[in-house]
Amino acid sequence: MKNEIDWTLARKNFNPKTKQPFKRGRNWAIVAYPDSLPENWKDIIRQEPIAISPLHDKDINPDGTKKKPHYHLLLSYKGNKSFEQMDQIARALRAPIPERVNSLTGAARYLTHMDNPEKYQYDSSFIETYGGFDLESCLALSTGDKRQALRDMLTFISENNIMHLKDFADYCMSEEAPAGWFELLTERNTLFIKEYIKSNWQKIQSSNADKER
Template sequence: MNMKNEIDWSIPRKNINPKTKQPYKRGRNWTIVVYLDSSPEDWENIVKQEPAVISPLHDKDITEDGERKKPHYHIILSYKGNKSFEQIDEIARLLHAPIPQRINSLTGAVRYLTHMDNPEKHQYDSSDIRAYGGFDVDSALSLSTGDKRQMLREMIDFIKDNEIIHLVDFTNYCLSDNAPAGWFEILTERNTLFLKEYIKSNWQKYKSREEIK
């Protein structure tokens, strides 16, 4: 059955992060996956209007069950200012794509275009990456100071919201598949002492609250 005829792409979709079940906040960097069996013929012309980078065709990806995934492209959109989920979803619907996702690590997302950090996956040719709208791939591969600060803020929010009181627990999370790309690198690159002290303060605050009870 043709997927194009099953979905009304004119209908805006609900802003829900499938991992956290919470709405996406506004952000500068977003990703969209375009599948060849559902995308319109002019999908790349739509992408060209944005500051975007397109991966090589992912046609050799394998599922955990050993089955070949549907051929698709990964698209990264990177803006100078924050964009809402609704603004990016409008583009995704023009591409007949699944709901977009906000990117926590621009560098990690660009490296994933060819599976640079995933040797267990098929390695795609970086020469097949296409960039539009002034997207600088080389610069994206190096985290800016702003990106690092934003990522550190998100890590602090996670520690606070989840009442993390042990560095080992946070480290294990950063190493897990559930953690946003780049968190372990930020943790271990000159930020360990700061995060350790922040978690310690969080533990002291939690302990004081328990003692009052």
């Protein structure tokens, strides 16, 4: 017999990634599972500024097995919220602990795996929003965001001595890549980045040749 979880009990504020407590923040994410959610779960969160992903029922684990179906919930407030406030919502949904979101745009785009082409691509038209959540502005990278992202991409190429476009493209497709990198690489900047990588390779080769003299 499985141990029943007491969802009325507050949970410890502990980030398993950093081993430190979550600080207060405006943007939070919760993963929820259909077999645990109460029947009226959408009524519980309807007043919150929230975006709900399509049901992720086609995700695959690294070993090829199917992941347990789940929803990604993204909450974005005008003011900071504490872990305890967000955990109260997560417990009402019978969900794992909430986690702070560093990039709202990245988290919004992850609702359908927009920047992760190696993963199943869910239909963004099935994203549901409540509480005035502005999905359109979250999904779009502004012109300033794109310029800064391109600068960051070039810095990454230089600092990591990237010498092949494939290596950089593989990184842009990975979960570690910042939001929008794959889009920027494939939609408009492929030729420029390819030439930058080529130039970086030539500079490294030239430097190595000078050292051998």
